[in-house]
Amino acid sequence: MLNIIPRSPLLSNIARFDPFTNIDELFKGFGMRPFSMETETPSLIKIDLTENDTTYTVRAEIPGMKKEDVKVQVDGNRVSISAETKQEKEEKEGERVICRERYQGSSYRSFTLGSDVDESKAQAKFENGVLELTLPKKNGKTAKQLEIK
Template identity: 55%
Template structure:
């Protein structure tokens, strides 16, 4: 006859430590960790395509024009913006709540066609960055004569 054991739900001897650690961290690295009380700045965009140009409208409110940088590398476009925290406290005044973001945010995306960097234009007005990104002319194939 086999040995009978009484079930104890609080016993640590039945726990497989490797399996339980996997369950503990499952999904932990799937989402980035957000710090409570700190607002997150995001760049929200609309990208439109016509026959010869991409037009991008990116919402970047509260950022100075000089703190926005756009880089183009072939069909890869990156937009970065940085805001600096300004601390000004007067005597007898304390900050009860601060929801304004300070830091750096970057947004990159890939387009279907290469962009002509020389003809690209950018305008920033009322918190909206507008990019006009002309498509690079496709070079036509050249037929070589065999000698």
């Protein structure tokens, strides 16, 4: 004779908890997230790309940067934008240093367009944290670093 024992509804809801695979769950509710070497920081350079029959137009938001800190390189149909900054701030109270903060950071963004760019006619303008590139289309390949106005 075979006896079948019905499962308890409480036992069917039990789930195994592995703290190494569910690390986010372990810290949930504490208002913090664990440090992870695998965490990828998102690019600070956000772009809008439009095109018509003859030209690509790129608008890139690069907040907190100066024109001198931004570099643009065009190589055929590949466009690379990089920005690097270094800032220091010091607060003194009399002769004692109360606070000294340093910031150094860089951002990089590269993308490929559908057509090669005519580097000789390409233009770059930077104003109020927004880089605007006008990239006329062409056939052929040469590399040129653009001067930002």
